[in-house]
Amino acid sequence: MSSGNETGSRYRWPLALTLWYSTLFVLGSIVIVLLTYVLTAASLAQRDQQIIQAKVGEYAAIYSRGGVRALAATVQAEQRTAPERLFVRVVSAGSEAIVFSDRGDWDPSRLETASLRLRDGTLIEVGKSTEAREDILSRFRAVLGVVTLSIVVIALTGGWLATQSALRPIRQLTTAVRRVITTGHIDERVPTGPHDDDIDELTRLFNEMLEKIERLVTGMRGALDNVSHDLRTPLTRLRGVAEMALAGQPDRERYREALADAVEESDRVLVMLNTLMDISEAESGAMPLHCEPVRLSDVAERSVELYREVADAKDVTLDVKTSGEVVVSADRVRLEQVAANLVDNAVKYTPAGGHVSVEVLSEGSRGLLRVRDSGAGIPADELPHIWDRLFRGDVSRAERGLGLGLSLVKAIVEAHRGTVTVESQLGRGSTFTVAIPST
């Protein structure tokens, strides 16, 4: 689609909207104006009619009391004094005009008349000029015309302005979306208005969508960066092992050693890759969680079972303490992974004769899984970093591991809208507490 076409369609529908509203508004106003005019004209005509009807009655009464003479006198007197001259004609039974105004002075098309035939056959006719009325009405028409015109102007401009202001947030949204699409800067946000209307709701939802996309994209980018970085070390080792074996003297036993090293190293690469992908997926919200009601005590018991032999071999006691049934909504496999990782750490860093316990309890609407050890503890300056990817503290460097366990724990727990916290005292042990919402 060309840009000209786009601009055309951009104005087409607000224009149509404006025209529709203006047309309806103007039509409504015209109906009201016409109605007002017709009613005013009718009531003016009715008033004139009442005036002349009354005059006819009055003249008839004067005629019947004082005859033609009295009537002529009254008419003449009135013709001189009254503010508006009336047309008066009295015709006797013999078709003889007795009293009348000069017909030549009157335009018959602008004359409103009423007549009454008396008992003796005399006809009294009174007329009133419609000129004054016409004058008022024509002025009224002029006023109404101006009013109608202003209504049209107001309707058109008002409608246009209203449409424009109503469309402004949509336009902002469109512009922002286009900017995001063309530049790829997903950190853009559309400004929201102060009201809580539909458009604001749309803007808000759109921003939320952008935020989600941003989280996903940055998560994926970060994952890619981390994976490519983290895999370099084991791959270097893998390559080194093979290269050294090939470069040296041919020797069956050395080849076997090198091959075994290579297999172990590539297994480590695989575990690392899987763990990194899990962390990134969990952090970005892309990890599919098959949530179901899970009994925390089952999870705790299984993790303890998994490490039973290892703990025994190390002479570390390992036990589970549960209080009542604590059920949380979680992905069972992922939660077991969390528990296993915490118990793994606890057993790993607890010396012979030490103690590791896994407790399950509930606190408000959350289930808690607490792994307590009597191990070395974590130095205060290392505490904030233990959740970082590939962070290995001074103590942990001596142990086997990837430095990803706690990052994975944190990512999975947070993907469940839970929290994981740690308290530690150097030389006395650490306590990790995972809190997962029950529903």
Place this chain on the structure above:
Amino acid sequence: MHALIIEDDHTIADFVARGLREAGFAVDVAGDGEEGLQVALEQSPDVAIVDLMLPRRDGLSVIDELRRRGRTTPVLILSARRSVDDRVRGLQAGGDDYLTKPFAFAELLARVQALVRRASRAPEPTTLTVDDLALDLLTRKVTRGGTVIELRPREFALLEYLMRNAGKVVSKTMILSHVWEYNFDPQTNIVDVLVSRLRDRIDRPFDKKLLQTVRGVGYVIRQ
């Protein structure tokens, strides 16, 4: 036993074929989906190993077509994707098992043999024996050369798994998923610990060592 491998990566196809031949299979290899489907239809192998991403006809469609034509050949799907959804899709299309790349050959072999066994419905043994070591599945009693050996439940489960796969190497991952039913890798070497405990019970007091470590690959119990 006749196995068909439908895989377009030559290196993978070669090592799987070699491994299966060593395990006593007759092996055919097809490099694309169309060819694989033809071979599967003409020769009716006992088991097929099907990669999902294939030229000319993808793996899911090969399986789909086989099933549509009423073939019940057991199929092990190979895929580089590890998400649960992909696994479900593969099994829904008619695959019988699913293995994610990269995999240990030992695991592939175990799965292929399980598929063939399931298809042929061989009767379950009640006693497993390797040399003078015997494990009774009904009484759950283990003896070696007549001496009764006491095992903890977890040790028994490990020994049973190793003896069911006697002569074949099983990987740590396979042991983890069979003995503990955990399908992820804990970082500490839980398996090593359990294996060494089991070794203390069944091998240490005797001259002949049956439980062997194959470095980098896993463990095997054999004469």
